Amino acid sequence: MKIVIIDYGAGNIQSIQFAVKRLGLNAVLSNDPEEIRSADKVIFPGVGEASSAMNKLKASGLDSLIPQLKQPVLGICLGMQLMCNWSEEGDTQGLGIFDVDVVKFSTRVKVPQIGWNQISDLCSPIFKGVKDYEYMYLVHSFYVKECKETIATTSYELEYSSALQKDNFYGVQFHPEKSSSAGAKILSNFFNLL
Structure with missing residues (x-):
């Protein structure tokens, strides 16, 4: 199996x-x-600020390539957020794969959210064998609202989308690569998708 991590x-x-x-x-x-x-399989990672990350995608032409991919694609953290329509961070136009916007947590909670939090309402093959309310590792100041493409939620000030899916595109707000055995299981499930 050929796995490519997009390096931008x-x-x-x-x-x-x-x-x-x-x-x-x-x-x-x-x-x-x-x-x-x-x-x-393609992994679309992302750490940092949305508008500068999107500028890097545009500079290499990857902004037009990614939405056209036909194989399973997994966006992680900022990668997932860039797959949405728009982000409040830097007033950034996203790739428009997921029909939802990314907004900032309010000042009522500690931002960024750093550390372990639970995921629930799991409804996708990538969560096979993962229990509801499993803990995942997160680092983020902006979140994706709940929408029709939500396949997992997390509670921090409010319920938000901690994972999304549309067709062959998957996104997770958390870092499965840093989330112990449950995160490894999610990655394994993704690699086993047909």
């Missing part, structure tokens, strides 16, 4: 690579459109 200068790529290796698989880092297109 805005990802915590090494920890994802190590997580893939722990599952006995290998992942290639690439920003080459042909290599990404030829992958069986």
